[in-house]
Amino acid sequence: MREKILISGNEAIAEGAIRAGCDFYAGYPITPQNELTAYMAENMPRANRVFVQAESELAAISMVMGAAASGRRAMTSSSGPGISLKQEGISYLAGARLPCLIVNIMRGGPGLGNIAPAQSDYFQATKGGGHGDYHCIVLAPSSVQEAYNLVFLGFDLADKYRTPAIILGDGMLGQMMEPITITSSASGKKQVKKPWALTGCKGKAPNIVKSFYMQEGDLEKFNKVLQKQYAQITQKEQRFEGMHLEDSEIILVAYGSTARIARSAVQSLRKKGKKAGLLRPISLWPFPVGIFEDLLKKKKKKLRFFVTEMSYGQMVEDVRLAVNGRARIDFYGRAGGGIPTEEEILERI
């Protein structure tokens, strides 16, 4: 079944989650993602699923932990300040190897900041965020359709690798309305078995879900298991979209909403005969380092990267690591209310 509907990014994520088989949602109100929570409140019970308005984000993520430990598809959503509170639970989920989906519709920070769109939580999302050596899979949609689609992928990857996954959007994407094509149940939910889930020990040995390893050597052993998993994810799950990458001399690197602005900048440059391209990371962790490697290997003479973000320079650090001194990298970013405009980008190129 395929149908076309006009919907906001926040609601598209919610609709995608329900269709991907999300069994449990817990959330706490925060702008600019409130439409997502409201959509879940209305539609989860209709689909015979569980919706809980939690007393805080600390509680919401722990409720998600309980539902995930039960072997269910579980999800929460929030923005900046709320995501900071969820870091406790996210670290426990990673440590207990529990799959779940966390949505961050980013707003301005630090502190209470404001409710304007921003991309300032990139470090928090991609570098761990909470305590301990862990990563979450991070997916960054740049259109409402893609936000909808990545929910399915997020749940599937979380289940496959037994890890929390994050959809990292921003206030612009969350609020914006676009027509999308709804596809029914393309999700891999049915394929995953969860023999570790807590469902009662009838006919089997009891299961324990925990992240605590006090015996000497045990935690190190466990951390190595995690690291092996992360190496596998890094190898297999890099995702990006490229535009005119083959012949480009200047490549704009941007993700999410900012990539839409960068795309228009590339189109303008092309019209003027400039060899410009766009590299849009879709997976922020793992960062798509492979494509940088390919481009740098193939490069003939000049190759320059221009990174633009709604932050004062976070993803650019991963670009620098990927390029490792082999090409020039420029950066332009704004955050706190301002959005990099096409004109500002073109001026700086």
Added chain:
Amino acid sequence: MEKIFTRPESLRDVDTHYCAGCGHGIVHRLICELIDELGIREKTIAVCPVGCAVVAYDYWNFDCCEAAHGRALAVATGIKRTQPNRFVFTYQGDGDLAAIGTAETIHAANRGENLSVAFINNAIYGMTGGQMAPTSLLKQKTTTTPLGRNPALEGYPLKICELLAVLPAVRSLERVALDSVGGVIKTKKALKEAFINQLENKGFSLVEILSPCPVCWKKTPQGAWQWVGSEMTKTFPLGKFK
């Protein structure tokens, strides 16, 4: 010959790490006896605390889940809401339930989650070495109240049963004490009611168990049991609150 006393199937045959005279081991056993007697071991999911009972899952022979410090009732909410036909209980100390997890406690109770709670009030933080708990008695000396708990600075012992009693969604609340053999028997009876309430879908039930921590109280096991009966019960009156 008929065997009339044995280890419950729900209790693993391993040594625990609890100090001599500690209340935790006794409550573990009572819970396991009840789970066996009610025949619910295979549908039980426990949520363990962060506190001295953090590795209760090593002693219990049924499914168990960890929770971050204070978040047991939020984790239990996620489990019970997705598996309403399983038996889900939390086991929490006073730091866990009444300090860092106060919000989770009040709101799970206020939502009337169909859960059972074993709340171990030992008036101190055992695991971290004897700091003041929200339930520490006035004048009680701890590592963080070396001169004794002073209400002008540290407030008064927090009475969880009394606080929760005003919430309409709470089904049952009882305070018992591990101060004697009779107290142990009453504790089992109170836990049984809390468990059966859940099995009969009656909603949130909590049993507050005044429990000895001889090591952090710097008392002998016997002295600690006496102190529960003679001192703790003055601040925390026993009985059924709801």
